[in-house]
Amino acid sequence: MTIFVTGVGIISAAGKGEEETLECFYEGRRNAGPVSLFASDIKSPVYEVRDLFCGHFPERLRTLNLCLAAIDDALEGNCSVTRAALKGKRIGVAIGTTVGSILNDLDFYREYRKTGKASMVAVDHYLQGDLASVVHSFLETHGPSVTVVNACTSGADAIGMAMSWIKAGLCEIAIAGGSDEMNQVPLSGFRSLGILSDSLCAPFDRNRNGLNLGEGAAVLILENETSLRQRGQRARAIIRGYGSSNDAHHLTAPDPDGQGLERAVTTALKAAAIRPDQISFINVHGTATRDNDCVEGLVLSRLFGRQAKFLSTKGYTGHTLGAAGVLEASFSLLALEQEWIPQSAGFSEEDPTIGISPVKERTSIEGQLALSTSLGFGGCDAALVIERPEEEFLF
Amino acid sequence: MKPLSIEGLGILCACGRGIEKFECALRAGWVAPQFSADGRPAYRVNTHDLVDREVLKKARRADRFSKMTVLAAHDAMVDSSLQIEEIRETGVILATAFGAHSAIFRFLDNIIDYGELNVSPTTFAHTLHNAAASYLTSVLGCRGPTLTITQFYFVFHQALQLAYSWLLEGRVERVLVGVTDEISSVMEYICDEKLSIAYDGRMHPLSCLKRPKVVPGEGSAFFLLSLDPARKRYGSICEIEIGPSRAAPEDVDLSVIGANAMAGSEKLYERALKDGLDVAAYTNIYGGLMTGAGFECVASALMLKNQVRYASSTFAKPKGWKVTETTVPEELNTIRCIAHSCEGELAFLKIEK
Numbered sequence: 250m251t252i253f254v255t256g257v258g259i260i261s262a263a264g265k266g267e268e269e270t271l272e273c274f275y276e277g278r279r280n281a282g283p284v285s286l287f288a289s290d291i292k293s294p295v296y297e298v299r300d301l302f303c304g305h306f307p308e309r310l311r312t313l314n315l316c317l318a319a320i321d322d323a324l325e326g327n328c329s330v331t332r333a334a335l336k337g338k339r340i341g342v343a344i345g346t347t348v349g350s351i352l353n354d355l356d357f358y359r360e361y362r363k364t365g366k367a368s369m370v371a372v373d374h375y376l377q378g379d380l381a382s383v384v385h386s387f388l389e390t391h392g393p394s395v396t397v398v399n400a401c402t403s404g405a406d407a408i409g410m411a412m413s414w415i416k417a418g419l420c421e422i423a424i425a426g427g428s429d430e431m432n433q434v435p436l437s438g439f440r441s442l443g444i445l446s447d448s449l450c451a452p453f454d455r456n457r458n459g460l461n462l463g464e465g466a467a468v469l470i471l472e473n474e475t476s477l478r479q480r481g482q483r484a485r486a487i488i489r490g491y492g493s494s495n496d497a498h499h500l501t502a503p504d505p506d507g508q509g510l511e512r513a514v515t516t517a518l519k520a521a522a523i524r525p526d527q528i529s530f531i532n533v534h535g536t537a538t539r540d541n542d543c544v545e546g547l548v549l550s551r552l553f554g555r556q557a558k559f560l561s562t563k564g565y566t567g568h569t570l571g572a573a574g575v576l577e578a579s580f581s582l583l584a585l586e587q588e589w590i591p592q593s594a595g596f597s598e599e600d601p602t603i604g605i606s607p608v609k610e611r612t613s614i615e616g617q618l619a620l621s622t623s624l625g626f627g628g629c630d631a632a633l634v635i636e637r638p639e640e641e642f643l644f
Numbered sequence: 645m646k647p648l649s650i651e652g653l654g655i656l657c658a659c660g661r662g663i664e665k666f667e668c669a670l671r672a673g674w675v676a677p678q679f680s681a682d683g684r685p686a687y688r689v690n691t692h693d694l695v696d697r698e699v700l701k702k703a704r705r706a707d708r709f710s711k712m713t714v715l716a717a718h719d720a721m722v723d724s725s726l727q728i729e730e731i732r733e734t735g736v737i738l739a740t741a742f743g744a745h746s747a748i749f750r751f752l753d754n755i756i757d758y759g760e761l762n763v764s765p766t767t768f769a770h771t772l773h774n775a776a777a778s779y780l781t782s783v784l785g786c787r788g789p790t791l792t793i794t795q796f797y798f799v800f801h802q803a804l805q806l807a808y809s810w811l812l813e814g815r816v817e818r819v820l821v822g823v824t825d826e827i828s829s830v831m832e833y834i835c836d837e838k839l840s841i842a843y844d845g846r847m848h849p850l851s852c853l854k855r856p857k858v859v860p861g862e863g864s865a866f867f868l869l870s871l872d873p874a875r876k877r878y879g880s881i882c883e884i885e886i887g888p889s890r891a892a893p894e895d896v897d898l899s900v901i902g903a904n905a906m907a908g909s910e911k912l913y914e915r916a917l918k919d920g921l922d923v924a925a926y927t928n929i930y931g932g933l934m935t936g937a938g939f940e941c942v943a944s945a946l947m948l949k950n951q952v953r954y955a956s957s958t959f960a961k962p963k964g965w966k967v968t969e970t971t972v973p974e975e976l977n978t979i980r981c982i983a984h985s986c987e988g989e990l991a992f993l994k995i996e997k
Contacts, residue, residue: 298827347773359756361830372834376838379794393802397792398774400774410791419805438765438771440760441765443765493789495787522961603814626769626774
């Protein structure tokens with residue numbers, strides 16, 4: 250069964266919506282700066298979303314507001330599905346996150362520790378903030394609904410989950426997304442692991458020294474052919490394949506041989522029924538940590554050869570955790586449409602231990618297929634094959 | 645839907661580790677909860693049940709949430725009698741409502757006590773919802789698709805639906821599906837604030853109260869599932885439905901209700917199940933937890949396998965259903981587990997022999 254993408258919504262430090270994002274990529278702009286959303290002694294630059302519209306829910310529910318901003322962007326932008334058309338319908342909602350699913354309110358906890366009781370405001374926000382459930386309420390829809398908490402592959406896995414639902418006949422339309430806010434818990438946690446950079450991140454560079462955190466959200470509206478034909482609409486892309494695997498290796502480190510990632514990629518290629526040489530470019534996870542980039546480089550070399558055309562967009566968005574997989578799948582889709590990929594921001598010198606390099610400048614691409622990879626703590630690996638459709642799918 | 649064969653079961657809750665202990669508690673009909681110093685009751689997993697140097701060798705630094713998960717999942721695999729090489733490509737789906745929140749509070753302790761520059765990386769790693777699934781795959785050597793999902797209501801049902809989709813697509817031959825939730829002093833305090841606590845340690849799941857009282861619980865329950873009818877050892881799941889409040893079809897021998905006081909008024913069960921029907925509830929064995937449907941599913945699978953109907957503890961006059969307070973042999977072919985959300989939705993799981 251073919252799974253079509255009919256809508257894309259994106260929000261990150263690179264921009265709100267496609268136009269701003271593409272402009273940012275085109276100019277190679279990196280909108281990073283010090284943390285402004287909370288007081289912090291951590292000096293690592295972060296990629297925050299400026300002037301987030303929080304008209305739907307309290308400002309404190311930032312992950313949810315980011316998610317809804319992406320949904321607004323998808324449905325009000327160039328998507329052929331409108332909010333009104335979805336109302337009352339059975340649709341699937343799969344949203345990936347990390348921060349959005351935990352009760353980590355410091356003020357609440359500080360008060361509880363001090364007095365043995367605390368205001369329930371933070372708890373109420375948490376209980377009302379389950380992303381997938383809120384999206385259903387917000388859109389007045391019903392159907393399968395899950396918040397995916399698979400660390401940094403959550404977004405890619407949300408897409409895979411939505412595809413499975415559609416294939417199993419549980420729904421004809423699904424919203425697959427990811428959303429995460431800048432938050433003190435991951436910021437201090439990543440720093441404690443020694444993988445946060447004090448400068449702008451440099452994915453795959455010889456001198457890379459860690460990641461920068463970011464925040465953002467993205468959603469894809471997925472549909473099957475029946476749904477698309479009924480509305481006589483245009484498909485922007487096809488998700489040709491999805492693969493996921495587990496390293497079964499370590500809680501926070503990837504398997505150095507990259508076998509889990511390789512399994513995820515080969516599964517996705519097999520599902521898409523294509524050969525590696527048919528892939529035009531790869532939007533890699535590319536966090537700029539020593540381990541991640543080495544493993545990805547190794548797997549890319551093995552599967553696609555030294556000439557593989559690839560980039561990391563983390564240099565424009567930071568690592569947006571649960572949102573990363575969907576943001577990067579969306580960026581891949583835009584690149585296929587635009588027929589160019591931006592320079593892999595932050596890269597300047599090849600790392601001999603990796604042996605391959607991402608694109609150093611804005612690069613034209615030919616072909617219709619892209620691959621987007623995600624790796625996450627817990628040994629999670631995921632890969633998506635995205636296709637720019639032929640004319641026949643422009644219903 | 646094609647029936648989902650239950651090949652193996654694993655369970656860990658307040659009554660101990662393993663299906664034998666769970667069955668023993670089900671036969672007795674009631675397990676008394678533990679009471680904290682301030683008089684709050686809870687169905688807590690005993691710490692000694694989380695000690696297993698052999699199984700937890702690779703998870704010795706794991707937190708309580710992860711250990712519960714690993715042990716229940718491991719036991720489900722062992723119960724299935726499959727060999728290590730046969731489970732390597734198995735998919736894993738862990739469903740949870742609140743995740744490893746104790747680890748998150750421990751990490752917040754770190755920030756408050758030592759500042760954000762001096763937090764523990766190990767504690768941070770355990771704050772991730774999918775840390776438990778990571779330990780699980782590492783201990784069991786499962787390299788298939790692995791997912792952790794969360795939702796406050798029906799997350800177990802969503803996990804089953806997804807497992808079914810994976811099997812149908814042929815992504816995997818088997819899926820290990822489980823639920824885990826834990827309680828902590830903070831969560832007990834939140835329960836106390838947001839719900840009514842049954843300070844006498846007794847819940848009344850069969851009374852359909854408007855304001856039911858809860859004894860919070862914790863634990864983990866796992867199922868090894870496939871589409872191979874020849875491999876079913878505990879019957880099979882043949883219906884997974886989530887939808888608006890409605891009458892349950894009267895096509896089963898027994899309905900097990902998940903009334904556990906976690907989702908507000910339980911009047912919905914009264915409307916869904918007519919007087920005179922055979923109904924049971926087992927929440928006085930494992931307590932109130934959002935993922936209780938997993939435990940009800942284990943109880944139902946055991947009843948179908950053993951052809952007994954376990955005792956339901958009532959403590960108060962139940963509704964006009966047929967309820968038995970003693971464990972009796974009974975010919976059971978189908979059981980439906982019913983759960984509700986506070987938004988008035990119902991979820992049905994039908995299990996057949």
